[in-house]
Structures are given as structure tokens and as C-alpha cells.
Amino acid sequence: MGMGVDIRNHIARRAAKEIKDGMIVNLGIGIPSLVSNYLTPDIRVMFHSENGILGMGESPEKGEEDAMLCNAGGFPVTILPGASYFDSSTAFGMIRGGHLDITILGGLEVSEKGDLANWVIPGKRVPGIGGGMELAEKAKKVIVLMSHVNKNGEPKILKECTLPLTAKNCVDLIITDMAVMEVTESGLILKEVMEPYTVEDVVKSTGAPLTIRMEGNEFD
């Protein structure tokens, strides 16, 4: 997405605030995978992985990797006390059964109705669907982390997505380098604006109407 490391980490830090003690959370690849770095020690979370782990911990130290203990992306992880292993059909049974409190995913486009497109760009190679559809459709809360605009400066938050959908009406919260927006029945609510942007910057960079209802204030 061409965002610097600092901005990516900033988005991840903001997303971490959505995670409460005791939650079961699945993190997608990319920026979402950074979120676990920003949890405070009082927040005990069970991280879920599609390949069959509940209770992932931090990445191992270099040299301490275990070839038989990896996350869904194939990268080495550790486990925390209380963790369990199971097969992938069980891992997805948990997802479809509605047991995930939050999934945090990357996005290519999000519509004002909460439609998510994040799996294929026409004209580019199709990488496949993976577990994204199930996570987007079935997690209790879906948070999308992405850059606010594409590399041509065009909005990625739109009235209607132009790319093939991953799932309809699934996104609850969008966190970008510019803003935090909630998806509601009546459209998008702008809740926070990131430094150094202004409300006007955000509105200009968003392809759908925003209702402005910032923390502690109410504009309309």
C-alpha cells in the first residue's frame, strides 16, 4: 500500500484498542498481523489461527523457530498457556459457529454498507479466496485496516465497491491512516481523525458520505 512502517504501526496500535480482555481474535496478514504487538499486558486474548491453533503467542526469537508451529501464513509462532491444537475443519467450525469476537482484516475497498472487497483485483492474478470469506461473514465484529486512498490518491471507501466482494454487509469498523469510521445502518460515522489530517481532508478522500460524530462532540 506504500504506507511507511510508522503509519502501519500507528494503524495497528489504534486497532489494538478495540480488543478487550478475554476476547477471541483472528488477525489477517499485513497490517493486521502487527496488532498483537500493541496489546497491553492486562488484555489477555486468545489468538485464533485457521490452520488449527487457539492461543498463539509472540513470534519466537531468531533461532528458536519450530518448523511444526506456524500461523496460517506459514510463519513461525509460539503458544501461550491454555492453547490448543485442532484440525482446520474445527478451526473453521469455530469461525462459522460464531465464536470469534473480532477479526481484523486488510481491505482493497469498503462500501458505506460495510461490503468488503479484499481478495482479487481484476486483471491481476487471482490468488484465491483463502479463509477471508468465512472470517468476514461470520466473526462477531469485523475491523478493516487499510490505507485511506489507493496509490493514485483515489478513495477506497466508496458508496459501492467496484471490485469483486469478499462479503456483503460485514464490516463494522474501518481504521485507516487518516481516520476511524464506524459502519452503521445509516451509513458511515467518522469517529476519529488521525494526525496531521483534518475532517475536511478525510471527507475529501472518502467516496461516501460521512456523518461526523467525533469522540465527545456531535456534528452533523
Add this chain to the structure above:
Amino acid sequence: MGMGVDIRNHIARRAAKEIKDGMIVNLGIGIPSLVSNYLTPDIRVMFHSENGILGMGESPEKGEEDAMLCNAGGFPVTILPGASYFDSSTAFGMIRGGHLDITILGGLEVSEKGDLANWVIPGKRVPGIGGGMELAEKAKKVIVLMSHVNKNGEPKILKECTLPLTAKNCVDLIITDMAVMEVTESGLILKEVMEPYTVEDVVKSTGAPLTIRMEGNEFD
């Protein structure tokens, strides 16, 4: 069925001959449950139970029962080396997946086409279907053990069953107190006659035509 212990054991002993080394076998309740007593030590069999055991052994000694180790009938069992425990959905996945070499079941009626009725007598209380349908439909070989006639002396082996069916076209072999009969595409083959009966006795007590093709001989 009003058959004496000796006759029941005799039927069970004959059924045991059908079991070959290395087979996976499920025994129903009643006479079938006696079959395991008649296996010779060279025949190593994995006994399967619907509640989630593969590799059941003999009944425990009195006083050695384990309340947490029972067969599908709720009676105490033991396990052999190589046994495993799993849940009931897996136990039936094994059955439907075609992994059972033989199931030995009781019967109320069997037709010449191999239809089996063994679960409900109209007018009597319906006990339920249990796992019998899946065993009868999906085991590679289905052997039925029963008395040749009912308590009124009427045949239980018929051209068509009169009772509700457990499964159609499923029975491969019938072993009774009078005879051993194979079910084939072209009807029932009488293979053996039990002491003290004659071929004529068997034919008279059977409600379907029998082709007589005894061990080492051929009559027609």
C-alpha cells in the same frame, strides 16, 4: 427369541468363522455380541463400537469394570493394544465411509433380496432406530444371526419382509439355528444345514425359494 444358550452359542460360533485376520468388525447386541468369544487367537480383529472405540477387547473380570469404558450397549468392555477413542460422529464417519469389513446384526425378518427388518414391530413400542440403518447400509458385509422361525413357527426368511425395513438389499449372509444361507443376485443359496435338521426341514421353514449348493456338493 426363545432359543437356548447352546443354540445361541452355536450360531455365534459359526458366525465367527466369517471373520478373517485383520478385519474391522462391529457386533450388534444379542447373539452377535457372543461372536467374539469364538475367535481363535490367530485371528486379530479390531472391534468397532458406535460410541467411539476401535479395538475393544474382552469383557472385564467382575470388579474390574471401568464406568467410563463401555460398549454401545452400555456394558463394560476392555481395550486391546492399538485401540483408540474418538467421538460418535467419527465412529459413524468410519461406518458411512465404508471402513467396516463386517457387521453382524440380529434380525426380525430377511427377504430373499437381502432386505433387513430388525428395528420395529408394529403394535409394539418403537424403541428407535439407533445405528442399525447405517451399519446395515454401509458395512462391506452384513451377516444376520437369528432364529430361523418366529415363536409361532412361521418363517422369518421371506420373499418380501412384512415389517418396516431397516435397509434394503443389504444382507450378505444369514446364519440361523437351522442353516447358513447366502444372499445373491439370483436369490438365496443354502450353504449349510445345522444339526439335527435336514435340507427338507430348512426348505419347509423358509418363506422363500432356496437354491441348494452345499459345501463340496452341488444340488439345484
Add this chain to the structure above:
Amino acid sequence: MTKVASLEKALSFITDECVLMYGGFGGVGNPPTIINGILEKGVKDLILIGNDAGFPEIGIGKIVSRERAKKLITTHIGSNPIAGKLMVEGKLEVEFCPQGILAERIRAGGAGLGGILSDIGIGSVIEKGKQKVLVGGREFLIETPLQADVAIVHAKKADTYGNLIYDKSARNTNPIVATAGKITIAEAEEIVEVGELDPESIITPGIYVDFIVQSKGVDWKWAWE
């Protein structure tokens, strides 16, 4: 963050007319402490879902024998003659399902599937009231998923997060039942701290368990006694 709860707390979710699913097979693996608690609390008109009706004085059978259930979705009731008597008298509605298909319907309920396609019982009374589909030229019954307001299971050990391991054949239907409750209550013979169970040995991940109750142990005579 412990899920260990008093029996009273756990029972507060089990109320008149609720859909109660129970683990166990032939009495073995039914959770005895919770079942006795239900009887003592006086809950009635339960809709039960489980493998069988136990024995008259063993396991779930006690709830059936004492007429605390109005409906039972199960595979057979032969081991509990009182269940059969109540059925004939019209005091207990019974819906029979082939045993492995009941297990799959429970699993489907827990795993968020819309149902399964089955060829078990085609052409028999099992078809009654069920939708059929033709797939690849073959006919299948649509067997719908089963879920419960409350699922109760019996475990050998639980950690305080609700990870469960079972005891030999008392595992039976418990792992699938544990997945299919809106609320799942596990009765455990032993409760240990998080981290004490080998992650490889856990059969039911704690994600499925909402409350853990200390078992008072098996209190009945067994079927063979």
C-alpha cells in the same frame, strides 16, 4: 477470566421449556451433577436432544423418567422403558434420527453449516417430513443442523479456560455436543489451572465452553449392576 462457576450459577441458564442438549451414550458420559441439579431445581417441559434416553435411573434417563421433558430428539429409547411408556401415553413427544446422522446434525449445528446431505434411511420412515435433493443423479435427504439453548457435557479434566479432555469411551457424543450450545456447561471430574493440559491432548478447545462445574462424581449404579 476463569469460567469455573457454581452449580447454582450454571443451572440459572437451564429453565422451563429450554432446549437442552446433553453429551453421553447409554448413560456413560452424561453429566450427573448437572442432571441431579436440574431435578432438584424442578425444571420442567424441557426439549431434550441427545443420543438416547439413558436408563430409568441412570444419567439423562432420570430427567425423562420423572417427566421433566416434553420432547426428545434422539436415536433410540430402548434402554429406558419409561420413555417408551410416556411416548405411548402421549406425555413425551419423541423424534427418532439415525444415530450417526444425529451426531452429524449436532456437529453441523456447532460448525455453522446449513445441514448435511445423507443417504441413510432413503425409502424408510426416516424420510418423513424431510426435503430431498438430487445431486449428481443420486437422491439425498437434507438433514438439518441441531443447536441448543444450553449444552451440558461431562469431562474428565477441564482447565479454567474450559479446555476439556474426556475419559475413554465416556468421550462419545460429548465433544460434538460441546460445540452446539448457545451456552455450554461442562461438568468436570477435575479442574486444573490453565497451562496444565497438554495442548496436543485437548479434545474440546475452551472456545466452546462457557461455564465449568465441579463434578460430584458418578452417583448411580451402572447398567450392568
Add this chain to the structure above:
Amino acid sequence: MTKVASLEKALSFITDECVLMYGGFGGVGNPPTIINGILEKGVKDLILIGNDAGFPEIGIGKIVSRERAKKLITTHIGSNPIAGKLMVEGKLEVEFCPQGILAERIRAGGAGLGGILSDIGIGSVIEKGKQKVLVGGREFLIETPLQADVAIVHAKKADTYGNLIYDKSARNTNPIVATAGKITIAEAEEIVEVGELDPESIITPGIYVDFIVQSKGVDWKWAWE
């Protein structure tokens, strides 16, 4: 009665154009010794079924990269760019399936179900070519079962009857894949006598396994290296 076999014997069942299902997820848990054996034997035109295409030089990825497969039923191929290139060039037919639904289709194949009903991907490209049914007023896709001529899995330990236990997250799709082969071959890091595995700890009962091959161990660099 031992199922331990030579690699050569096991490979005799894996022939040109056969349907080969493989356990593993992102390379982890693919059986390396069997995969290398397939490459050395020169088997071609395989129809592969498995979670992903591995990495170009890791696990099942090697079979794809070396153009030994004509078709792949999978969930994503993003980690193996050569798979994407072959797909675009028309040299590899790829059928995509949502990840959990692929797992369920494999499980259904192993468990003798006619299929499952799924609401994943309704209204998307996933619907393409699939039957739909309306159950209780809701629309579902019929997802059909998957089986294979040969299923290959990787285990930590096997006993000579074929009971298997797995190693941490390398378990992933292996237990379901083990159930869905007409012939199932397990590659095990360690082979022990019958009776040495705790019956409670066995994940794949030996009933599903036809042959056991001694693993030569993981021979590749991992994705993160």
C-alpha cells in the same frame, strides 16, 4: 499385520492422472519424503486437492512448480507465484474453494456424506456452477464431498497399525485428509509398536491408514528463511 511399507511400495499407488489429496497448510505438514518420491518417480498430470500450493520450493509447491499437476482444487495459491503463472498460461487448471468449506468437503468425503449446505460465498463467484437449495426460507449452496485415489499425510508418530498423532500446528488438514483417500499413505517421523501410543492421544485411528512410510525428515528451508 503391520502397515509399514517401503517408499517404493507406497509410490506404486501414485500414478499419472491420479487424484492425489495432501495434508498440510502453507507447506507445514506436507509429507516431504512422499513428495520427493513422487518427483523422482516422474509422476505427471496429477489432480491435486489440498489447502494451498505451498511455496515454490516448499512442500506440495515443488510438485506444482515442476508442472506435475494438471489440476488443483484448493483455497489459495498466493504463496506460490509459479502456480499463478501456470494458471494464467493455461497449464494448470485451478478450482478455488473457501478454506473452511474445502476442509468440510474433504471431511464429508471421508465421512460418507452426500455433501454439506453452506452459506459461505452466497452472491459471489463461489456460487458458480453450484446447486442451491432453500431450507427454512434460507438459501444454501450444496458443497459436494471430495475424495481421492490416494491421500498423503504427515504425522509425528505412527504405530504399525496406522494410528497417528501429529505435531503442533502441522496437524492442520492432515486428520481430515487421512479419512478421504481410497488409499491413505502416512509419512511418519517416528514409527512405534502397537500399544505404545496412548489411546486417548490418537488423532487419526489406524482404520483410515493403509500404508506407513518412514519420513526422511523435513528437507527444505522454511517460508521465513
